[in-house]
Amino acid sequence: MTDFLEIYKPLLIYVAIVIATVVVLYFITRFIYQWLLKKEEAKFPGEKSTSLKLLKTVLNTLWLVLGIIALSFIFVEEESYGELKADFKLALYLGFLAVITIVTAATTNLWFKRSIREKIKQNQDPTSLKFLRYVAVFSICFIGILFGLLAFPSLKGVAQTALGGAGVIAIIAGVASQEALSNLIGGIFIISFKPFKINDIIQITDTLVGTVTDITLRHTIIRSFENKMIVIPNSVINKERLINYNLGELKNCKFVEMGISYDSDVALAKKIMQEECEKHPLILDNRSELDKKDGKPIVKTALTIINDSTMTIRAWAWSKSFVDSFELQCDVNETIKARFDTNGIDLAYPTRTIIIEKDTE
Incomplete structure (x- = not known):
């Protein structure tokens, strides 16, 4: 037993250091998570976000993956150290990229929510801010995914083309269906020309009357007087002849x-x-x-x-x-x-x- 400890003492110390580091990082992540919850409540009162839970999960998964890769060094030959180092750097890059993307998207989303709430308190139209919130969050996530693709040699060309500018439209046009694109364009038209806005009462058919509650990139949500949430694609509602009871005179x-x-x-x-x-x-x-x-x-x-x-x-x-x-x-x-x-x-x-x-x- 003594001989075993003497022979493998450096490896055992290395394993203990790796495990201890992962455990310490886990508790640090938990502490930061609790601290951020308090900060979020103080800066954005009344706004609850699931992004912090997602951030905590990503970080804990990152520490676990990095720990497994670090422990793998004791089981492979020295010739494979280069590949493990590359995998370690890739996992570290993707993990921190995911963290930055989640934090940026969550902060942007909460800022828009607070601005929308202030608009409503001042009896101003929040429609544009609500639509821009979806655009901003989608853009941040899209850019984060593209930078993630840059880490993979086989997908690097696609990401560089997309980040070049014109490639973004080409990728969307190639991947998305015609209906999805028409819904997106329909949402832009609704925000630009404002046939209706949030909190307007509109009538689309003889039986479909309700209040507009939200306008997203894909669809418009209407709350009927029966308290049913009706989801209508933007491409459909743009083709309908509708009555807006809040447009112009209210009488x-x-x-x-x-x-x-x-x-x-x-x-x-x-x-x-x-x-x-x-x-x-x-x-x-x-x-x-x-x-x-x-x-x-x-x-x-x-x-x-x-x-x-x-x-x-x-x-x-x-x-x-x-x-x-x-x-x-x-x-x-x-x-x-x-x-x-x-x-x-x-x-x-x-x-x-x-x-x-x-x-x-």
Whole structure:
């Protein structure tokens, strides 16, 4: 046993130093992780990021890989030392490159988040900052990957071409699909021409209405009034004809329509609809000064359609916003129906008269 220790004493000391170094680095990484958590909370209060956990995992993996490579020196011949040194340098380079990329991307992302929050507090439009946040983080990660490719001789030419400038577009065009590119360009068009922005209420179809919550490089996210998150690719939403209720004037005109039977009193029905709309607290007086001078009513009513079994009466009810107009319509539908029942005005329903002819001799 003594002879064994005397022979292998240098190797055992080397192994102990390597293991101790890995353990020390592990605890240093843990200490730095806890310190960075406190710093992040102090500098970016309320912002939680998973990047620190990823950074901790990368560093611990790096120390483990470097330790394994360092221990491999005792198991190989001296002729292979050059290859192990090259592997050690490669792992060290890739590890620190990953750390720098993660730290830069995370810091940039948190800075944008804080700026967006400040914009929202000041009632300013944060759409451009939200989109630029995705662009900045994507660019940092993309450049980090390219510098990682430079470490591999077989991929060095591809990375150098991409870093040259024109190669970036060529690589994206070659790797990405046409649909992905159209979504990216669609997102740029949305940010540039602003057909809508964050927190706008838009209507894409008769049934799809909601609030824009986010615009990314690929898609736009809309929260419907049923609290469903709807993800629409930018290339699709750019082709749709949409209604933006926050673009320009916010006031909105809602058509309140009732179909009454032929036996009902049209004049009375118009009067009831006008009175119920005008006394609603959300009604907006949209008359001009000339209209007021001429004595025109706040809510206009008219017989618009005569169908096979109904007569449609419409009331033009104005409100301050789309949300108010929807609430107004729901309320007056109920009150108008109640007054119609009281005053003997029947809501129409389809009727058919069937005549049966009986043959007689």
